[in-house]
Amino acid sequence: MDLVALAIVGARNAVFILAVSTVAASLFWFWHEITNDLQVRDWIPDPARSPAATVRVAHLSDLHVVGEHYGYRMESGTSGPRGNGRIRRALRKLEAIHSATPLDRVLVTGDITDAGTRAEWLAFFDLVRRSPALRGRVLFVPGNHDVNIVDRTNPGRFEIPSGSGGALRKLRVVLELDAIQGQSVHVVDRRSGEAGPTLYDYLRQGDRPARLRALAERGAWRGRREIARVWDEIFPLIAPATDDGGYGVILLQTNARRYFSLTNAVGIVDRSQLAGLKQILRKVQCRGWLILLHHHLVEYPIRSIPLRERIGVVLIDAPDVLKVIASCQSPVLVLHGHRHRDWIGARGNVVICSAPSVAFGSKSAPDVRAGSFRVHELSVNGDGGVKLFNSERVTVV
Numbered sequence: 001m002d003l004v005a006l007a008i009v010g011a012r013n014a015v016f017i018l019a020v021s022t023v024a025a026s027l028f029w030f031w032h033e034i035t036n037d038l039q040v041r042d043w044i045p046d047p048a049r050s051p052a053a054t055v056r057v058a059h060l061s062d063l064h065v066v067g068e069h070y071g072y073r074m075e076s077g078t079s080g081p082r083g084n085g086r087i088r089r090a091l092r093k094l095e096a097i098h099s100a101t102p103l104d105r106v107l108v109t110g111d112i113t114d115a116g117t118r119a120e121w122l123a124f125f126d127l128v129r130r131s132p133a134l135r136g137r138v139l140f141v142p143g144n145h146d147v148n149i150v151d152r153t154n155p156g157r158f159e160i161p162s163g164s165g166g167a168l169r170k171l172r173v174v175l176e177l178d179a180i181q182g183q184s185v186h187v188v189d190r191r192s193g194e195a196g197p198t199l200y201d202y203l204r205q206g207d208r209p210a211r212l213r214a215l216a217e218r219g220a221w222r223g224r225r226e227i228a229r230v231w232d233e234i235f236p237l238i239a240p241a242t243d244d245g246g247y248g249v250i251l252l253q254t255n256a257r258r259y260f261s262l263t264n265a266v267g268i269v270d271r272s273q274l275a276g277l278k279q280i281l282r283k284v285q286c287r288g289w290l291i292l293l294h295h296h297l298v299e300y301p302i303r304s305i306p307l308r309e310r311i312g313v314v315l316i317d318a319p320d321v322l323k324v325i326a327s328c329q330s331p332v333l334v335l336h337g338h339r340h341r342d343w344i345g346a347r348g349n350v351v352i353c354s355a356p357s358v359a360f361g362s363k364s365a366p367d368v369r370a371g372s373f374r375v376h377e378l379s380v381n382g383d384g385g386v387k388l389f390n391s392e393r394v395t396v397v
Contacts, residue, residue, distance in 0.1 A: 040299070040301050040347050041301070042345055043344040043351055045388075045390050054377045054378060054389060054390075055377070056103050056375060056376070057104055057106070057375070057378065058094055058107065059107050059109070059335050059355050059373060059376055060358050060373040061108060061109040061111065061357060061373070062109075062111040062143070062357035062360065063357075063358045064360070065087060065113050065114065066113075066114050066120060066123070067117050067118075067120040067122070068083070068119070073359060073360075074114050074145070074152050080360060081360075086359055089396050090358050090371060091127060091131050094131070094394075095131065095132065095133045097133075097394070098132075099133075104137070105137050105139060106133065106137045106139075107138075107139055107290070108139070109141055109336050109337040109338075110140070110142055110294030110338065111143030111144065111145040111146060111337060111338070112142070112146055113145060113146050114149070115145060115151070116147060116149055117152075118172060121172050121176050136184075138180050139181055139249055139251060139292065140177075140181070140251075140292075141251045141254075142173045142294065143294040143337065144255050144294065144313075144338075146169065147173065147255045148255055148258045148264035149169075149264060150165060150260075150264075157261075158259060158260050159259040159260070161259055164219035166257075166259070167215060167219075167227050168216070170227050171223075174212075174227065174234070177237075178203055181239070182198065182199045183200045184198070185199050185239045185249075186198055187202045187237065188237075188276045188279065190275075190276060193284070194284060195238055195284060199237060202234065208230070215227055231253075235251070236252050236273055236276050236277055238284065239251070240286065241286045241287060246380060247289065247290060247380050248286040249290045249291075250277065250292070251293075252269060252292065252293040254267040254268065254293045255267060263312075266314060266316065267295035267313075267315040267316065268315065268317055269320075269321050274321065278324055278327075281325070281328045287330075287385070288380045288381065288385045289332050290332075290334075291332060291334045293315075293321075293336050295336060295338050296313075296318070296336050297315065297318045297321060297322045297334060297352055298318065298322065298345065298352060300343050300345070300354070302364070330381065330385030331351065332350050332385070333350075333351050333353065333387075333388055335355065336352070336353070336354055337354070337355045337357070339354065339363070340356060340360050340362060341354050341362055341363050342355070342374070342393060343364065351387075351388050353374065353391070355373065356372040356373065356374075357371060361395075370396065371395070372394060373394050373396070375391070375394060376388055
């Protein structure tokens, strides 16, 4: 048998199957998108109708923390801010805002770090530890830069799926989740749909600590399998309402499994996690929900968006995710980042807040070089649901 000829035929068949499956998947999701009869519209504040009692939350995203004092971020080249000075200035502004009118929560929607390195996560933890406004108030979800970036100095490098690099980045995310919010968020019991153990307790069950320690110390195979199991089981996380009239927070993990720079910004909410989201919205007792995720659910209603931004950073099953969220009978507030665009919109009873980048600002802002974040003013409706009444953009130079 001619092995070369066999290899050529196999490669051709693989390319054909990949092409057909890609076209089929594209048509499938396109059909889901165009058959959704709910229109996206810009959200308009109505402060005149704001109730006397509201809740204030800060929404930060895409910090892209670096681990070196003068480190450059991956996407900015030599034109972006060096080091973490802008992030520190943003946190000082946040401290002043909190001192004047206390914040209930500080919500961070991914890309905490620039390449998911240990030094970057330690830098972020140090920022949180030193900030009174952040301690005990931060909830965050991971972004593609936290999970899928292989190497800042060589972003085109391919990573072997069975290697330890991706497992270690996921481990760092999980350990940071545990350190910052481990005792305030819960893993969902998939059988009952109710809130299960706290993340802190879940990570300490059985011999899980020993397996994860072996991954951290030696890249052990058992540890890689364990972090894969943990990663699939813990999301979506929930922070239940602290009182009967309060709101809860759902934290989704939207990073697809990717090992190469051309696709590492693509997102997906897998079927298991989507089923968990359905269970939460149906079974967990709460007056209203805030949902955090990194990737965007809808396209912005603007004239032109680059093709790379439309394809290379997409949440593949966004129509299905939005359909599940919109099935909630009460208004829901969704917060995300990823695209570095400052925009607030609505689709049905779902209000969607797209955050600018603290490090890079907003692509849609007049001054694109200034970083920014938002402070949202919310009310929890007596009949259920979270309503956004006012939002303030805070600029950081």
